[in-house]
Amino acid sequence: MGNHGSNLDDILAEDMHHWYNKFMKESPSGLITLFELKAILNLRGITENANSYVEQVFFTFDMDGENT
Template identity: 85%
Template structure:
């Protein structure tokens, strides 16, 4: 996790009033729209996949589906990513990966998300093709070429290397730091 984890632990440890002020500074209305989130992340010049990934992240965070991320949803999402249980994180990852919403993820969906994450975070330590191949080799035991939520969770958890790669690939610390500290922060 490097020093990103300690920065976000410090951020979360700050009192809620300070945390709320940071949120309101970036979004004075108290609500973040998808357009505002993309503006915060400064997505100019990003790939179509990266923009699509941000859409997925937004709709996953927008828990009540009203088209906005409010402060409560914002805190809940950050807490999940930083302190959530393994099963909770795997469910959240799965929801992000399942781009077409059919309840299953295939190789293309997984690779598309991993490439998009790399485009946003600029972290290219792990080859997306390699992790996708490894996940499907170990987790897709019936060789259907797609995974259900249950297969994904039960298949990924016993493999420390897959869990570590997923955690590295899906580390949204740089994105959270942009949101929390502002574009210049």
């Protein structure tokens, strides 16, 4: 049972590492719009709940309120 959780953690860590590397290649300045973020992460056709979550996370990290 404990192995299952660590495997999931490994998968999530690999995904996060992949997304981070992709983000840094496509936007080295760190400035990105919500539309660009969704494109980089290939978030097309997601549910309304998932879309709301992504937007909430984006705006949480939008420290200056400039939508980038």
